[in-house]
Amino acid sequence: MGLFSSGKKAAKLAFVTMPMAALGVNQLRMGNQHIKALWRSSFSPACPECERGVLLKAEDDPQAFEQVPKGKMRVLHRWGCNNCDFALLEEDDVKQVKAHAARYRNERVKAQLTSIERDEIDRIARSHQLHSRAFFIASVIAAAGFIYMLASGAGILIALNWLSIGFALWIFGMKKSYRSWQVSSGQLFVEGAFWFWFQHQKWII
Numbered sequence: 001m002g003l004f005s006s007g008k009k010a011a012k013l014a015f016v017t018m019p020m021a022a023l024g025v026n027q028l029r030m031g032n033q034h035i036k037a038l039w040r041s042s043f044s045p046a047c048p049e050c051e052r053g054v055l056l057k058a059e060d061d062p063q064a065f066e067q068v069p070k071g072k073m074r075v076l077h078r079w080g081c082n083n084c085d086f087a088l089l090e091e092d093d094v095k096q097v098k099a100h101a102a103r104y105r106n107e108r109v110k111a112q113l114t115s116i117e118r119d120e121i122d123r124i125a126r127s128h129q130l131h132s133r134a135f136f137i138a139s140v141i142a143a144a145g146f147i148y149m150l151a152s153g154a155g156i157l158i159a160l161n162w163l164s165i166g167f168a169l170w171i172f173g174m175k176k177s178y179r180s181w182q183v184s185s186g187q188l189f190v191e192g193a194f195w196f197w198f199q200h201q202k203w204i205i
Contacts, residue, residue, distance in 0.1 A: 044056065044094070045079070045094060045097045045098045045101050046101065047081035047083060047084060047086055047101070048086070048101040048102070048104045048105030048108065049081065049084055049086035049104075049108075050081060050083050050084040050086065051105075052083045052084075053081040053082045053083025053084060054081070054082060054083075055079040055080065055081055055086075055088070055097055055101060056079065056080060056081075056082055057077050057078070057079055057092065058077070058078040058079070058080055058087075074091055075091065075092070076089040076090060076091060077089065077090065077091070077092050079097050088100055088101070088104070121183060121184070122184065124183050125180045125181075125183040125184040126180075128176045128177070128179040128180035128183060129176070129177070129180040129205055131176040132173050132174075132175075132176035132177040132179075132180060132204075132205065133173075133204075133205075134173075135169050135170070135172040135173030135176060136169075136170065136173040136204055138169045139166045139167070139169035139170040139173060140166070141166075142162050142163070142165045142166030142169055143162070143163065143166040145162040145166075146159050146160070146162035146163040146166060149162055173204075174203055177202075177203055177204065177205055178194060178197055178198075180205060181197050181201055181205075182197075
């Protein structure tokens with residue numbers, strides 16, 4: 001039994017594990033997992049409390065009900081942060097969750113700004129600015145990795161992993177740059193502020 005088990009492991013190593021490693025399948029899987037995590041953090045509702053995690057619907061999915069005008073009922077689900085203990089109840093609709101999280105964050109930030117001095121506001125804007133630069137630099141490195149992979153003859157799928165990571169990092173850099181402009185200019189609760197910044201302000205600061 002032990003000899004058969006050892007032979008099975010050797011055969012798997014020789015005919016499955018080693019060829020997959022040579023073809024870069026394992027690296028491709030790791031890259032896909034990383035891209036999935038970045039994509040989810042980019043498009044899932046951001047946590048309004050810690051601003052580092054994203055809000056995900058609870059796996060056990062406890063439900064609650066809320067009555068709204070005209071006698072209708074809303075079915076609410078628990079959405080929790082994957083980084084902190086923050087949670088809220090909202091419909092099974094990402095747009096609704098984003099709007100709920102935005103209202104909560106705006107109220108929290110508005111309350112904080114009333115007691116923050118200008119030096120502290122500048123410090124927060126500077127922090128966003130530094131994070132933005134770090135993301136932009138990392139996105140350029142990822143783009144260079146994409147070009148290097150193509151030039152060295154690596155598989156196109158592996159090279160595309162680098163390009164996708166670079167794109168996600170660029171989005172993060174844009175987000176942090178916008179946050180820096182919002183804080184420094186006081187445009188935190190102005191409708192249409194993003195498009196004004198996008199069209200008239202510097203993206204890379």
